[in-house]
Amino acid sequence: MIAFDYFSPTEYVFGPDAENRAGELTASKLGKRVLIVYGKGSAERSGLLGRVRRSLTESGIEFEELGGVEPNPTDRLVYRGIDLCRQKKISGLLAVGGGSAIDTAKAIAGGVPYAGDFWDFWAGKAVMTEALPVGVILTIAAAGSEGSGNSVITKTEGEIKISLRTTILRPKFALLNPALTETLPPFQTACGITDMMAHIMERYFSNTPDCEVTDRMCEGLLTAIIAEAPKVMSEPENYQARANIMWAGTLAHNGICGTGRQEEWTCHAIEHEISALYGVAHGAGLAIVFPAWMEYVSQFNSAKIIQFGKRIFNVDSAPEAIAHLRGFYRSIGMPLNFHELGVDSPDICLMNEKLHRAKGAVIGNYVPLDNVATAKIYELMSLS
Amino acid sequence: MIAFDYFSPTEYVFGPDAENRAGELTASKLGKRVLIVYGKGSAERSGLLGRVRRSLTESGIEFEELGGVEPNPTDRLVYRGIDLCRQKKISGLLAVGGGSAIDTAKAIAGGVPYAGDFWDFWAGKAVMTEALPVGVILTIAAAGSEGSGNSVITKTEGEIKISLRTTILRPKFALLNPALTETLPPFQTACGITDMMAHIMERYFSNTPDCEVTDRMCEGLLTAIIAEAPKVMSEPENYQARANIMWAGTLAHNGICGTGRQEEWTCHAIEHEISALYGVAHGAGLAIVFPAWMEYVSQFNSAKIIQFGKRIFNVDSAPEAIAHLRGFYRSIGMPLNFHELGVDSPDICLMNEKLHRAKGAVIGNYVPLDNVATAKIYELMSLS
Numbered sequence: 001m002i003a004f005d006y007f008s009p010t011e012y013v014f015g016p017d018a019e020n021r022a023g024e025l026t027a028s029k030l031g032k033r034v035l036i037v038y039g040k041g042s043a044e045r046s047g048l049l050g051r052v053r054r055s056l057t058e059s060g061i062e063f064e065e066l067g068g069v070e071p072n073p074t075d076r077l078v079y080r081g082i083d084l085c086r087q088k089k090i091s092g093l094l095a096v097g098g099g100s101a102i103d104t105a106k107a108i109a110g111g112v113p114y115a116g117d118f119w120d121f122w123a124g125k126a127v128m129t130e131a132l133p134v135g136v137i138l139t140i141a142a143a144g145s146e147g148s149g150n151s152v153i154t155k156t157e158g159e160i161k162i163s164l165r166t167t168i169l170r171p172k173f174a175l176l177n178p179a180l181t182e183t184l185p186p187f188q189t190a191c192g193i194t195d196m197m198a199h200i201m202e203r204y205f206s207n208t209p210d211c212e213v214t215d216r217m218c219e220g221l222l223t224a225i226i227a228e229a230p231k232v233m234s235e236p237e238n239y240q241a242r243a244n245i246m247w248a249g250t251l252a253h254n255g256i257c258g259t260g261r262q263e264e265w266t267c268h269a270i271e272h273e274i275s276a277l278y279g280v281a282h283g284a285g286l287a288i289v290f291p292a293w294m295e296y297v298s299q300f301n302s303a304k305i306i307q308f309g310k311r312i313f314n315v316d317s318a319p320e321a322i323a324h325l326r327g328f329y330r331s332i333g334m335p336l337n338f339h340e341l342g343v344d345s346p347d348i349c350l351m352n353e354k355l356h357r358a359k360g361a362v363i364g365n366y367v368p369l370d371n372v373a374t375a376k377i378y379e380l381m382s383l384s
Numbered sequence: 385m386i387a388f389d390y391f392s393p394t395e396y397v398f399g400p401d402a403e404n405r406a407g408e409l410t411a412s413k414l415g416k417r418v419l420i421v422y423g424k425g426s427a428e429r430s431g432l433l434g435r436v437r438r439s440l441t442e443s444g445i446e447f448e449e450l451g452g453v454e455p456n457p458t459d460r461l462v463y464r465g466i467d468l469c470r471q472k473k474i475s476g477l478l479a480v481g482g483g484s485a486i487d488t489a490k491a492i493a494g495g496v497p498y499a500g501d502f503w504d505f506w507a508g509k510a511v512m513t514e515a516l517p518v519g520v521i522l523t524i525a526a527a528g529s530e531g532s533g534n535s536v537i538t539k540t541e542g543e544i545k546i547s548l549r550t551t552i553l554r555p556k557f558a559l560l561n562p563a564l565t566e567t568l569p570p571f572q573t574a575c576g577i578t579d580m581m582a583h584i585m586e587r588y589f590s591n592t593p594d595c596e597v598t599d600r601m602c603e604g605l606l607t608a609i610i611a612e613a614p615k616v617m618s619e620p621e622n623y624q625a626r627a628n629i630m631w632a633g634t635l636a637h638n639g640i641c642g643t644g645r646q647e648e649w650t651c652h653a654i655e656h657e658i659s660a661l662y663g664v665a666h667g668a669g670l671a672i673v674f675p676a677w678m679e680y681v682s683q684f685n686s687a688k689i690i691q692f693g694k695r696i697f698n699v700d701s702a703p704e705a706i707a708h709l710r711g712f713y714r715s716i717g718m719p720l721n722f723h724e725l726g727v728d729s730p731d732i733c734l735m736n737e738k739l740h741r742a743k744g745a746v747i748g749n750y751v752p753l754d755n756v757a758t759a760k761i762y763e764l765m766s767l768s
Contacts (some may be wrong), residue, residue, distance in 0.1 A: 001627040003399025008392060014644065015387025210624035212608040212631045220604030224596040240594035243385040247644065248597045256640065260398065260631065 001211055001260035008254050011149050011173040014247065015122040016239075018177040019137050022052045022094065023059025030133050031091025033062045035084060037105040039069045043139060048180065052096060052137060064088050066108075072275050072282070073100040074156045081108035085132065092133040098192075099143025099152070099282075102136050106151035106169045109134045122153055122162045129168070136174040141181055141246040142192030142283060144199050144253025146174035156277055160358065161276040163268065175224060176250065178242035186233060190332040191283025193229050196249040197222060198286040201259040202265045205304050205366045206295075211261050217352040218257050219252075219311045221248050226312070226328060233332050266364035267293050270377060273351035278343050287334035288341055292380035294322045297367040304366070338382050348378040385595055385644035391463065392638050395557040396529050398631065400623075402561040403521050406436045406478065407443025413556040414517050414576060415475025417446045419468060422480040423453045436480060436521060450492075455668070456659050457484040457491075458540045462502060465492035466547050471517065476517040476556075482576075483527025483536070483666075486520050488534035490553045493518045506537055506546045513552070519559040525630040526563055526576030526667060528583050528637020530558035538660055544742065545660040547652065549741050560634065562626040570617060574716040575667025581606060582670040586649050587642040589678075589688050589750045595645050602641050603695045605632050610696070610712060611670050617716050620676040648656040650748035651677050654761060657735035662727050671718035672725055676764035678706045681751040688750070732762040 011029070013021055026034055036052065043049045044067075056063050066081050084090070085108060095105035109132040111118030120126035136146040145151070149170040154161040178291045181189070202220040205211040225248050231241035251257065270293065271285040298305045309321025326336055335341040355363070362368045369377070395413070397405055410418055427433045428451075440447050450465050468474070469492060479489035493516040495502030504510035506656065520530040529535070533554045565573070588602040596631040607631050616623035635641065654677065655669040682689045682702040693705025710720055719725040736759045739747070746752045754763070 001398075001624060001631070003402075005395070005397050007395040009395075011389070011391040012643075013389050014385075018387075036572065078438030145736040210628065212611055213605065213628045216604030217601060217635075224600040227596055240385060243644065244597045247385070251597070251601075251640075256635075259396075260627065276513070301576065 002208055002262065004259050006035045006079050006259050007167055008147065008170065008256070009255055010171050010254070012147070012176060012250065013173065014176040016177060016179055018175040019048060019051055019180070021175060022062060022135075022137060023055035023057070025173045025175065026056060026061050026092070026135055027059045028096060029092070030094060032060070032136050033090055033107070034092045034094045035081065035090045035103050036063050036065045036094050036096060037069060037081065037108065038065070038067050039098075041067070043096050046183065048137070048139065049096060052094070063094070064090065068130065069097065069101045069104045070152050071100050072161065072279060073104045074154045076121060076156055077104055078107040078111060078153060082111040082118060085112045085199070090132065092135065094135045094137070096139065098138065098140030099145045102134070102143065102145040102171070103151040103153060105134050106131075107153050107211055110151075110169060112324050119155060122155070122164050128166050131168045134169065136171045137139070138174060138176050138246070138331045139180045140184060140188065140192055141242070141249035142195045144249055146171060147250045147254030148174065150253070151319060152272075159276040160354075161272040162358070163272070167306070174250070176246055178239055178246045181238070181246060182237045184236070186236070186333060187281070189232055189236070190334055191281045192249065193225060193245065193283070193332060194287045194329060194334055195283040196252040197225055198267060198290060199252040200257050201263060201290060203263050204308065205264050206261045207301075207366055208261040214257060214259055214261055215307070221251060221257065224248055229328075229332055262365050263364050264364060264365070266369065269355060269359050269363060270374060273355045274341075274343070274346075277347065277351060280341055280343065284335055284341055287329045288337055288381045289377075291322050291326050291336070292377050294325070295320070295380055296373065296377045298322070300367045304379060315349050346378065346382065348375060352378055386592055386646065388643050390643050392531065392554065392640070394555050394638070396531070396560060396634065397557065398560040400561060400563055402559040403432060403435055403564070404439050404520060405559060406519075406665055407439035407445060409557045410440060410445050410476070410519055411443045413476070414478060414519050416444070416479045417472065417474055418476045419465065419472070419492070420447050420449045420478045420480060421453060421473045421485050421492065422449070422451050423482075423485050425451070427480050430567065432521070432523065433480060436478070447478070447508070448474065453481065453485045454482050455735065456538050456545065456663060457488045458538045459503060460489040460536060460540055461488055462495060466502060469496045471755070474516065476519065478519045478521070479523045480523065482524030483520065483529045486518070486527065486529040486555070487535040487537060489518050489588045490515075490529070491537050494535075494553060503539060506539070506548050506580060512550050515552045517556045518553065520555045522558060522560050522566060522630070523564045524572065524576055525626070525633035526579045528580060528633050529607070530555055530560065531634045531638030532736040534637070536656070543660045544738075545656040546742070547656070558634070560630055562623055562630045565626050565630060566623070568620070569625055570620070570717060571665070573616055573620070574718055575665045576633065577609060577629065577667070577716060578671045578713060578718055579667040580636040581609055582674055583636040584641050584649060585674060586652060587645060587647050588692065589648050590645045591685070591750055592645040598641060598643055598645055599691070605635060605641065606696055608632055613716055615714075646748050646749050650747060650750070650753065653739060653743050653747060654758065657739050658725075658727070661731065661735060664725055664727065668719055668725055671713040672721055672765045673761075675706050675710050675713070675720070676761050678702070678709070679764055680757065680761045683749045712733045718751065730762065730766065732759060736762055
């Protein structure tokens with residue numbers, strides 16, 4: 001274990017009707033005048049936004065609204081949100097939705113008190129020292145942004161997708177009602193499962209020795225997700241399975257699985273180039289990236305992949321472990337290669353070039369990868 | 385899973401020399417004038433208190449000191465601390481030690497702003513709504529009080545030992561340096577291991593269905609503790625094993641293992657009567673209570689005990705699971721019965737009578753127990 005500082009001051013309210021506590025939590029943690037940030041209309045159609053507005057009004061909270069957040073959210077809406085917040089003297093942000101709405105709200109929250117371009121923080125040109133408070137009402141178990149300090153935004157110009165992580169952007173509260181996820185289309189449910197598993201695996205595949213506690217925690221969460229996933233796929237309205245998946249998604253990414261370990265995040269970086277260029281769902285992209293990465297790196301460092309296989313799938317070799325992971329992805333309807341992802345002629349050169357331009361000549365810790373290595377990983381995704 | 389509200393705003397600073405950040409964290413979270421609460425002198429002798437004082441002074445923090453906290457801490461020092469804080473206009477409490485020092489600091493913190501008797505909160509006569517902020521420098525991996533809202537205090541008059549739990553008393557920060565635990569005597573190390581395992585098991589043995597995520601997390605932590613325990617026992621200065629045990633002890637009791645489940649706590653209640661009456665180490669008491677409780681309740685409800693046996697020890701029956709747990713306790717030098725605990729003529733009637741006076745006619749959820757049942761459990765502790 002290596003030294004760490006872990007601070008997760010998000011209040012989680014979990015259970016049926018959690019969203020009805022929006023007013024109460026907003027009043028105590030976000031202030032009197034909030035901006036509601038949401039997506040493309042499903043929260044309106046389902047009646048969720050109506051309940052949230054009512055809860056806010058009952059608690060004497062004034063609010064403005066910013067809808068229309070798209071998957072792989074871009075800087076455009078962030079700029080609009082920052083302007084709106086300044087104009088309307090907003091005290092806090094309330095995201096209603098999944099990772100895209102939450103990440104947009106976080107980016108706005110960090111941009112409002114900053115005199116420069118908010119993108120400076122994502123580009124590494126400035127360090128965020130203050131932000132408006134953010135609250136979350138979660139509708140998709142996937143990104144884990146409800147409990148993380150991460151915000152992934154794509155800069156439209158140049159299609160640059162970057163994840164920022166800072167404790168300042170951890171939400172003040174997250175209202176988690178598993179029932180809200182019961183109406184998700186199966187593909188989105190499966191993408192969410194793949195995403196949360198990746199958040200655990202990006203922490204699990206680490207060379208840091210002597211991490212038995214977090215290894216076992218990661219393995220426990222992965223085992224639970226793999227057990228609950230078939231239930232949510234076959235019975236979308238199984239509240240208890242949804243509840244397990246939702247809480248696993250939060251724990252996967254609120255940092256607890258990464259305490260004391262060097263983290264990896266290479267697969268996310270490789271995937272970000274795919275979804276930035278082709279607009280595919282991030283989770284589906286990860287389903288083709290992770291096994292390909294494992295296949296490549298296990299040639300050089302198979303120890304943790306063998307442990308993963310043993311403890312998760314009860315198999316003895318790296319190839320079997322990878323085959324079982326692919327089999328699981330297949331069982332929940334995930335793609336296994338570029339073609340199944342809907343990308344028939346992937347521009348590997350462009351993605352690989354952008355990847356290393358963003359992340360440097362060599363990326364990754366478990367096995368450091370240069371541009372020849374990452375090109376091979378992109379190529380493996382055409383094969384399987 | 386049942387509905388829950390989980391809020392753990394403790395900042396954990398983990399690693400070698402974590403205590404040197406005492407000044408920085410105190411300045412930002414406890415205010416300018418703190419009371420240091422500590423035990424019977426080992427923190428002084430080891431030089432730890434000297435480093436803490438230096439760190440506080442360098443950050444411009446003024447401090448008073450209250451030493452002499454004993455194991456199974458009593459109300460007496462709490463009253464002295466409350467007086468001292470009021471007299472010296474203390475802004476926050478800094479506990480240096482293990483559960484006893486931390487719990488004493490918490491009780492003082494809750495008592496200072498309250499006009500009545502602090503014991504009212506423990507006796508259930510009043511609800512705590514404010515408290516001075518508390519910070520922790522941990523020297524024993526055991527009680528988990530560094531990340532919990534719990535404080536266990538014994539009222540001297542009547543030897544009444546009660547645990548209070550409230551989010552208000554969660555520490556603002558906890559400085560966790562595993563190296564500080566390397567000099568603990570083996571018996572104390574083993575008591576700590578037994579205590580943290582009990583904190584997980586009190587949450588694990590639950591009838592709440594569909595808790596796969598937290599079940600797996602509990603099992604993962606227990607498995608890790610059982611793997612690391614022999615290392616800290618045979619190599620007390622194995623920093624990495626100490627680190628795993630220390631972090632496991634915090635996660636065992638900061639509430640994350642109990643999310644979405646009804647918790648149990650019967651064994652703690654049964655043990656509190658033993659340590660209140662005979663002054664034995666709480667962890668050692670738990671080593672004789674837990675297997676006896678499992679033996680008794682498994683006659684009526686064996687499901688979770690069988691799952692525990694399967695997933696932790698790879699055995700198939702409740703008796704085998706219990707035998708393996710006893711074998712583990714024995715391997716780290718824990719007692720298995722009253723005699724080995726140093727109590728040759730346990731006054732079972734008195735303990736049992738006090739237990740039900742404190743907790744009501746029927747206690748427990750996994751199997752509700754009346755006074756005949758709990759008497760049998762106390763009797764089982766004489767046998768094994």
